[in-house]
Amino acid sequence: MSRFVADAVERAQLPVAILGGFLGSGKTTLLNALLRHPAMAGTAVAINEFGEVPIDQHLVEADSGAGPDRTVTMANGCLCCDLSGDLEGAVMRIFARRESGALPRFDRMLVEPSGLADPAPIAQALLRNPVLSRVLRLDAILATVDAAFGAGQLARHPEARAQVALADRLLLTKTDLADPAPLRAALSRLNPLAPVADIRHGAAEPAALFPARFLGTPGAPPPVVEWLDAQPHGPAPAHDHAHAHSKGACALSLVSDAPPDWAVFDAWFRRVRIEGGERLLRAKGLIGVPGQPGPVVVQGVQHVLHPPVALPAWPAGDRRSRLVLITDGLPHAPLRAGWDALFHAA
């Protein structure tokens, strides 16, 4: 099992969530409210802004009482275009301050990218940058969407569509200003599997937004397990049927009662990621391994895969091998045929 990351190793990493969303959609308002919530005590914040003068940082500090020490700002560029140093630098600064005792202990980290950031490269850096992936564990990608202006922003700005398409959970803000019904339909076309929460003036329960493991709940399953279990009808094969030929983001759910041979699955899944490229938005799954007591958690953002994690046991409930692919313009038939062929391999 050395080819998998052990569950215990993953637990030692600090959980991180990306709180994205288009310009002005209410990220800072929500962040301030969250930081005041007792369940979010011990949260460090890394904020990225366009421009030389970090404004949001001061807004966060002034409003939340989180104190300057737990917030670092990356104001000298866009996190998604110029990642090479700054996220790593910001994370290292905040860890160094903790090590030196200048900073109170923190248990989790929130990254707030600028409103124009595509979350994919940020998530990928968290998954594959050797420094970041050792100390951090990406647990959630959230996106705020403005109920008043979101429809127009989604129509005009590819960044807004990318934020929605990649999110694990969508947060509909400003529902006091506009009827969110038409926007909900657009959101479910772009990201059919993300639950949508309504947020007014930042008021939200952390437990309704974040996976239990991000909040430090003892014994909480990996967020992928929670996400798969929350799907309305489970990842049934029929789920994607209506979308199978559509353009735009849609979900393909692949399920098997029997576990695949790991090596065969691994080689196929690698090909899927390489051939899918940017048209594969997300992948999340629980894959059984013959002879092992628990499944392996796989998850990725585009072609970048988080190191697979072997669970010591199956979570309660569904023990089928499941893989959900959220795709944008990828034909589903060959993917399903490839999955089916895994179970007929010699």
Ligand SMILES: Nc1nc2c(ncn2[C@@H]2O[C@H](COP(=O)(O)OP(=O)(O)OP(=O)(O)O)[C@@H](O)[C@H]2O)c(=O)[nH]1
């Ligand atoms: N009416 C109403 N106004 C809101 C709500 N949430 C946020 N706002 C207002 O919307 C404006 C933008 O909110 P911010 O929280 O600064 O948005 P942001 O996403 O951080 O903005 P950028 O940092 O520019 O990307 C502010 O004036 C907020 O007070 C809400 O639920 N209802």
